[in-house]
Amino acid sequence: MKVAVTITLKKDVLDPQGKVVLHTLQNMGMKTLSNIRQGKYFEIEIEETNQEIVKKDVDSMCKKLLANLIIEDYKIDII
Amino acid sequence: MKVAVTITLKKDVLDPQGKVVLHTLQNMGMKTLSNIRQGKYFEIEIEETNQEIVKKDVDSMCKKLLANLIIEDYKIDII
Numbered sequence: 001m002k003v004a005v006t007i008t009l010k011k012d013v014l015d016p017q018g019k020v021v022l023h024t025l026q027n028m029g030m031k032t033l034s035n036i037r038q039g040k041y042f043e044i045e046i047e048e049t050n051q052e053i054v055k056k057d058v059d060s061m062c063k064k065l066l067a068n069l070i071i072e073d074y075k076i077d078i079i
Numbered sequence: 080m081k082v083a084v085t086i087t088l089k090k091d092v093l094d095p096q097g098k099v100v101l102h103t104l105q106n107m108g109m110k111t112l113s114n115i116r117q118g119k120y121f122e123i124e125i126e127e128t129n130q131e132i133v134k135k136d137v138d139s140m141c142k143k144l145l146a147n148l149i150i151e152d153y154k155i156d157i158i
Contacts, residue, residue, distance in 0.1 A: 006085075006120050021121070025140055032136065034124045041085050041118035042100070047111045057111065061104055 001046050001054050005062060006075045008039040013071045042066060043079075051078060080125050080133050084141060085154045087118035092150045121145060122158075130157060 009015050018038040025033055044061070048054050058076050067074040088094050097117040104112055123140070127133050137155050146153040 004085075006083075008120070008122065018121075021144070025144060028143060030136060030140060032126045033140075034126050035122075036124070037122045039120035039122065041087070041120040042097075043087065043114075043116045043118065044112070045114040047113050057109060061109060061112075064107060065100070065104060 001048060001051070002079050003044045003046065003054060003058050004077045004079045005042040005044060005058060005066060006039060006077075007041070007062070007067045007072050008075075009037060010071055010073055040066075054078065080127060080130070081158050082123045082125065082133060082137050083156045083158045084121040084123060084137060084145060085118060085156075086120070086141070086146045086151050087154075088116060089150055089152055119145075133157065 015037050018036045021038065022033065022036040025036070044058060046054050046057060048057070055076060055078070062074045062076070063069065094116050097115045100117065101112065101115040104115070123137060125133050125136060127136070134155060134157070141153045141155070142148065
């Protein structure tokens with residue numbers, strides 16, 4: 001089973017990398033652009049067909065390694 | 080309008096960062112895990128309500144700055 005994990009910074013956490021991308025694109029002429037925030041993305045393949053077990057396993061991976069829960073949120077999607 | 084852009088490495092491009100995460104998680108006991116590939120994620124806000132224009136603008140941002148089309152694919156979703 002294939003799972004997509006999207007990790008984003010929490011709303012109140014500053015994102016200097018996103019700001020650099022934002023200003024660069026604005027300087028390139030994208031006038032309607034108002035905000036960009038950067039995150040991480042993982043595509044995970046698991047040898048398991050039970051959707052509940054997969055979700056539980058991936059949730060545990062996010063908590064233990066992939067996401068920093070103090071500053072980041074994560075979202076798990078079966079794809 | 081808010082748009083999510085997911086950038087992933089093309090299938091045949093090596094992903095050493097993903098491999099490190101994979102091996103770390105396997106060493107932490109995730110035995111069913113078979114593969115992980117890492118990508119980038121952007122959440123973009125645009126002051127424009129016409130979905131076609133938004134998609135065209137974001138497509139142009141990906142081509143010009145966000146993605147390296149030689150080694151990466153990108154996916155645009157209105158959220």
